[in-house]
Amino acid sequence: MKVEIITLFPEFFNGVFNHSILKRAIDSGALEYIIHDLRDYTTDKHHQADDFRFGGGAGMLLKPEPLFAVLSEIVDNVKPRPLVIYPTPQGIPFSQDIADDLSKQVHVIFICGHYKGIDQRVVDRWVDREYSIGDYVLTGGEIAVTAMVDAAIRMKPGVLGDIDSARSDSFRNNFLDCPHFTRPEELDGLKVPGVLLSGHHLNIETWRRITSEYLTKRRRKDILTDSNTIQG
Ligand code: 6GU
Numbered sequence: 001m002k003v004e005i006i007t008l009f010p011e012f013f014n015g016v017f018n019h020s021i022l023k024r025a026i027d028s029g030a031l032e033y034i035i036h037d038l039r040d041y042t043t044d045k046h047h048q049a050d051d052f053r054f055g056g057g058a059g060m061l062l063k064p065e066p067l068f069a070v071l072s073e074i075v076d077n078v079k080p081r082p083l084v085i086y087p088t089p090q091g092i093p094f095s096q097d098i099a100d101d102l103s104k105q106v107h108v109i110f111i112c113g114h115y116k117g118i119d120q121r122v123v124d125r126w127v128d129r130e131y132s133i134g135d136y137v138l139t140g141g142e143i144a145v146t147a148m149v150d151a152a153i154r155m156k157p158g159v160l161g162d163i164d165s166a167r168s169d170s171f172r173n174n175f176l177d178c179p180h181f182t183r184p185e186e187l188d189g190l191k192v193p194g195v196l197l198s199g200h201h202l203n204i205e206t207w208r209r210i211t212s213e214y215l216t217k218r219r220r221k222d223i224l225t226d227s228n229t230i231q232g
Contacts, residue, residue, distance in 0.1 A: 003033045003149055006070055007112040008049055010035045012142045025153045041066035050115055059116035067122045082107040084128045087144035088117060089137050091130035094148060096171040102152035112141035174223045178211040
């Protein structure tokens with residue numbers, strides 16, 4: 001999967017792609033990334049990337065011309081056409097299903113907005129999808145892009161050591177994941193639930209399902225559906 005990121009803060013991504021699973025994904029060839037510095041596409045002598053909003057009001061916008069310049073260079077004439085994503089609080093909610101779909105894409109371009117966002121004509125001309133990562137506002141799109149790339153890349157075969165661990169994550173089958181424990185069996189008076197030590201696979205499975213259902217019902221009624229609602 002090839003990921004290209006257009007940003008005013010290219011250094012942000014140095015750390016992001018140099019650790020843990022994303023680094024492994026790059027080393028194994030599952031992920032290839034290119035960072036484009038939006039400032040390189042400005043044409044005035046001050047390399048200004050933002051401007052006032054027509055209609056007034058506080059908050060600047062990213063100017064459209066540098067974005068048109070970089071996007072025409074990396075989207076036009078590229079076959080198959082890359083998918084262009086603009087992360088924004090106004091987007092549709094990013095989800096596990098969307099992460100799964102992204103993980104199957106061959107070539108994705110992300111535009112990192114800042115301040116009040118980007119000129120709408122960039123969206124109208126170039127953007128295929130707009131996603132939000134939650135109901136709060138971040139200062140820029142970089143953190144949101146990082147979340148989306150991470151969520152997508154871990155779903156690619158071979159990226160996680162154990163694919164079963166992705167299969168049983170929270171949001172699979174619309175349940176939150178259950179609690180997990182490792183050694184020691186007792187710590188500071190706190191004991192691991194006995195059933196997990198029993199070796200009885202059916203009982204362990206049942207305990208995990210019940211705690212998953214309980215957590216989901218208590219914390220996330222919004223993701224419960226008819227097929228997973230606990231009766232009674
Ligand atoms: Cl995708 N971008 C920004 N700037 N803020 C957000 C967001 C995205 N999703 C939630 N808040």
